[in-house]
Amino acid sequence: MTNMNILGEKIDLFSAKADVLILSIFGGVAFNVEAAVAGLPELVRKGALRQMKTLDFQAKSNESIVIEFEQGHAHSLVLIGLGDAETATLETAREMIGTAVGIAHRLGAKSIAVELPVPPDGDIADIAEAIVVGAQLADYAFDAYKPKNGAKRLKEMTLCLKNGRDLIRVRKSVEHGNAVATGVNVARDLVNMPAHIMTPTALAETATLIVKEGGKNMTLKVLDREECELLGMGAYLAVAQGSDHPPKFLHLTYTPERATRKRLAVVGKGVTFDSGGLSLKPADSMVTMKCDMAGAAAVLGLFTVIGQLQPRIEIHGIIAAAENMPSGRAIRPGDIVKASNGKTIEILNTDAEGRLTLADALTYAVNLKPTAIVDLATLTGACVVALGEEIAGLMSNDEVLAESVLLAAGDAGEKVWHMPLEKRYASLIESDVADLRNIGTSRYGGTLTAGLFLQEFVENSPWAHLDIAGPAFFEKPGGSYLGKGGTGYGVRTLVELLEKI
Ligand code: BES
């Protein structure tokens, strides 16, 4: 995974050195074809006008036209609609550049140049960052096993600025956006790697590399099975016991240069493959279960970004990595285990394993006395039923933190919906023989009972839980800038959150 090189220049689009030039146009009621082409050079104006008229181009969001011409480097001009300027958001910019990168790939281009679309009340630095992130994500390909997948990737993108005074801010955005996109693409690679490779041990090795890259402010502690036993992590280890791959409990720490009272713990579900265990999944449901460590991937993606941005907040990343397999050593329905906070759990379905691993990971996080805990987990199929493939479920015991997560996700372009931790449903996870059962007694509200289960392990810490079972992995491309497979969901929201709490 290498990123394309991105430049910010004070230059006219048509003077930029690039194979394909991208011009985005606002639509809406004020849209007028003649006005839209008025500023174009003679060379392309007539052709653009003709095609726009023939195709009845309205500059609706993602509507596009390709005009071929010859001038120096450039061989095509791509016009892309942005829809109404009034309703445009940063997501409009990401979508636009995603479409543009897709077209550039199709045209066999190696470089593109784009003029930044700034609506009347928009901030050019924010838009530049959205364009950078959208472009890098759209240009991603998982090519570890098929180099051809990456053959179309772009080498360079030039952001063309009309005004030299914005140059410094835009270049800062390029740097920031590149860091974020790298983190997201690292997470995507980790999710896309098959589960026989991306084992708990491989996750630990990846974390070692990331922490090394992150510099002297980052450390990593890896606890093996015996050390976890000493800490009493009976719930987590129960999940791992059926697999031939040993568990690895990862604790990454980032301490900023300047002292701070803010301490964030980010916990990621790291089930490297979820077969369901003895409560075996049907074949079709198991197909994508290499994605069950997407929460862990988001944590590692975040630490990749942190290493580059060096934010002013202490951050802990916690991953209880394990593989959930059936075997002669596997946990059985009916087994009762004890988590490190002393609570006993009756396991009635070995496929509800994520919450078992998180029980000990959250307890570990609480012991660090953080000012906030955020966990990300591909936790329940019920969440995908409720919210579909693109939206994560948010549950939280703290209104202020929940609001920050919602705002962060909104700015980042990741979709989240707030769901309740309904107290009355807590009775559904009460057990006759233990403190808790790992599945609800009712088949309804599965996302909420999972959230309520996790709440049993966070004590009074402000905590937000993101069920990312839907958006962590796309079985078909989502929008213009995220293709099939791992999406790196959560990394962008977490980075925004660092700035909000
Ligand atoms: N990893 C799955 C949840 C999942 C489903 C993630 C679909 C991504 C896509 C989780 O461990 C699981 O199996 N949950 C069970 C819980 C049930 C047994 C209470 C589920 O959702 O069916």
Ligand code: ZN
């Ligand atoms: Zn499961």
Ligand code: ZN
């Ligand atoms: Zn799972």
